[in-house]
Amino acid sequence: xxxxxxxxxxVTDKTGILDFARELSALGAEIISTGGTARMMREAGIAVRxxxxxxxxPEMLDGRVKTLHPKIAAGMLAIRGxxxxxxxxxxxxxxxxxxxxxxxxxFEDVAAKAGATLxxxxxxxxxxxxxxxxxxxxxHQDVAVVVSPLEYPAILAELQANSGELSHETKWxxxxxAFRTTAEYDAAIAARLAQVDAPAGPLPPELNLxxxxxxxxxxxxxxxxxxxxxxxxxxxxxGAEQLHGKELSYNNLxxxxxxxQLACEFPSxxxxxxxxxxxxxxxxxxxxxxxxxxxxxxxxxxxxxxVIAVNRAVDEETAxxxxxxxxxxxxxxxxxxxxxxxxxxxxxxxxxxxxxxxxLLVVKSISGGYLAQTVDSAQLDPAKAVVKSKREPTADxxxxxxxxxxxxxxxxxxxxxxxxxxxxxxxxxxxxSRVDSVKLGAMKxxxxxxxxxxxxxxFFPFADGVEEAARHGATAFIQPxxxxxxxxxxxxxxxxxxxxxxxxxxxxxx
Numbered sequence: 236x237x238x239x240x241x242x243x244x245x246v247t248d249k250t251g252i253l254d255f256a257r258e259l260s261a262l263g264a265e266i267i268s269t270g271g272t273a274r275m276m277r278e279a280g281i282a283v284r285x286x287x288x289x290x291x292x293p294e295m296l297d298g299r300v301k302t303l304h305p306k307i308a309a310g311m312l313a314i315r316g317x318x319x320x321x322x323x324x325x326x327x328x329x330x331x332x333x334x335x336x337x338x339x340x341x342f343e344d345v346a347a348k349a350g351a352t353l354x355x356x357x358x359x360x361x362x363x364x365x366x367x368x369x370x371x372x373x374x375h376q377d378v379a380v381v382v383s384p385l386e387y388p389a390i391l392a393e394l395q396a397n398s399g400e401l402s403h404e405t406k407w408x409x410x411x412x413a414f415r416t417t418a419e420y421d422a423a424i425a426a427r428l429a430q431v432d433a434p435a436g437p438l439p440p441e442l443n444l445x446x447x448x449x450x451x452x453x454x455x456x457x458x459x460x461x462x463x464x465x466x467x468x469x470x471x472x473x474g475a476e477q478l479h480g481k482e483l484s485y486n487n488l489x490x491x492x493x494x495x496q497l498a499c500e501f502p503s504x505x506x507x508x509x510x511x512x513x514x515x516x517x518x519x520x521x522x523x524x525x526x527x528x529x530x531x532x533x534x535x536x537x538x539x540x541x542v543i544a545v546n547r548a549v550d551e552e553t554a555x556x557x558x559x560x561x562x563x564x565x566x567x568x569x570x571x572x573x574x575x576x577x578x579x580x581x582x583x584x585x586x587x588x589x590x591x592x593x594x595l596l597v598v599k600s601i602s603g604g605y606l607a608q609t610v611d612s613a614q615l616d617p618a619k620a621v622v623k624s625k626r627e628p629t630a631d632x633x634x635x636x637x638x639x640x641x642x643x644x645x646x647x648x649x650x651x652x653x654x655x656x657x658x659x660x661x662x663x664x665x666x667x668s669r670v671d672s673v674k675l676g677a678m679k680x681x682x683x684x685x686x687x688x689x690x691x692x693x694f695f696p697f698a699d700g701v702e703e704a705a706r707h708g709a710t711a712f713i714q715p716x717x718x719x720x721x722x723x724x725x726x727x728x729x730x731x732x733x734x735x736x737x738x739x740x741x742x743x744x745x
Contacts, residue, residue, distance in 0.1 A: 382409075480586055524550070540563055548571060684709065
């Protein structure tokens with residue numbers, strides 16, 4: 236351990252920097268700084284020396300050159316335990332630098348702006364900052380490098396407890412964070428500049444998967460698997476705030492995401508109940524409480540121990556209904572205080588508050604690589620939907636078809652959804668043949684099937700699926716079409732007197 240005697244500070248994010256610098260100064264450290272940071276400290280009464288005084292050169296080229304100088308670089312890179320290094324510093328009148336506090340120009344913020352020009356992007360690429368961070372991190376046995384205001388309190392606490400000294404372990408941990416920071420910064424620059432001349436399209440020429448870990452999980456899908464959650468921001472399920480309940484599991488998060496995506500399909504109050512990523516109940520009604528009751532009525536047995544998502548703030552009535560059964564987790568955009576108090580009476584219920592996120596890509600790993608695709612955001616377009624049967628759907632059937640089609644998008648293929656307007660009645664998921672999904676959905680149904688509609692995520696390859704559903708009372712069907720036996724399927728619909736709508740859009744979910 237060695238005492239921190241000289242600190243270089245140059246920060247874009249000035250959060251907490253005055254208090255940090257003031258405490259460093261009180262511990263006897265000399266502060267040197269640049270431009271606006273130095274001015275701000277001087278105005279706050281903190282003794283500070285300008286970098287220009289150290290280097291003998293003013294800031295140049297509109298601020299592009301401030302710290303790129305041997306008197307700064309050598310002060311950071313000299314190995315204190317090597318006599319020749321220290322002799323070189325003495326020969327050139329260079330004082331060692333013991334701590335570097337630097338954060339970088341906000342390139343990511345500029346890159347995210349709509350219409351950001353190439354000139355703006357280039358001018359917001361930090362040069363001196365990454366250079367100082369890497370130099371200090373390389374010489375971490377002698378130099379502490381601090382890249383985030385979040386680190387200030389712990390560093391000050393250690394310095395104050397150890398007479399101004401930091402342990403080798405702390406410096407090593409700081410160095411690793413520093414290298415990760417510059418790697419992520421360069422990756423963000425490379426990814427954004429790659430888009431400048433790239434052909435227009437939603438899929439990037441390079442998939443950047445540098446995402447920080449935000450949470451270790453107890454285990455993965457099974458206890459013998461390790462797992463963690465990674466996230467770039469504070470939105471969606473990965474960025475949700477947990478308001479109550481025990482620790483989230485890997486499977487909880489997967490189910491919460493499935494439920495949240497389904498609930499967000501609907502413009503009116505909606506509830507999705509998920510079990511093992513598939514809906515066992517979904518409803519859209521005038522009130523959230525009624526939507527929950529109707530979603531639960533679809534399959535109350537499977538809903539036990541399920542995961543729920545809603546697209547409205549949870550009110551007291553809805554919370555009372557939810558609290559009547561065992562639920563693993565719930566996701567909602569907000570909770571009324573009375574509702575939250577009710578849900579908190581369930582000791583283990585995980586209560587999550589979620590802000591909607593606009594995900595652009597769906598990424599999955601396969602052995603040796605990754606697959607990426609755009610989000611399935613397709614909705615039923617009545618203007619493009621084609622009625623293929625002789626009978627047109629009734630107005631009520633159209634509402635039910637639209638609802639069922641939205642749900643089918645979130646059911647594992649082969650997907651069959653029996654529905655009424657605003658309520659699922661039976662769900663057949665994940666079967667290897669479509670007619671088996673039709674049979675499973677009917678078998679699972681507790682509510683009457685007579686007068687329901689059927690949504691199929693892909694075409695009916697044979698007429699048997701339509702015949703089986705009609706035998707259980709289904710009166711209208713919605714499907715993409717595209718089978719070589721479409722004419723047979725349509726003929727079966729006409730023979731049975733049911734309506735058949737083709738969308739031309741498939742909703743496979745694997």
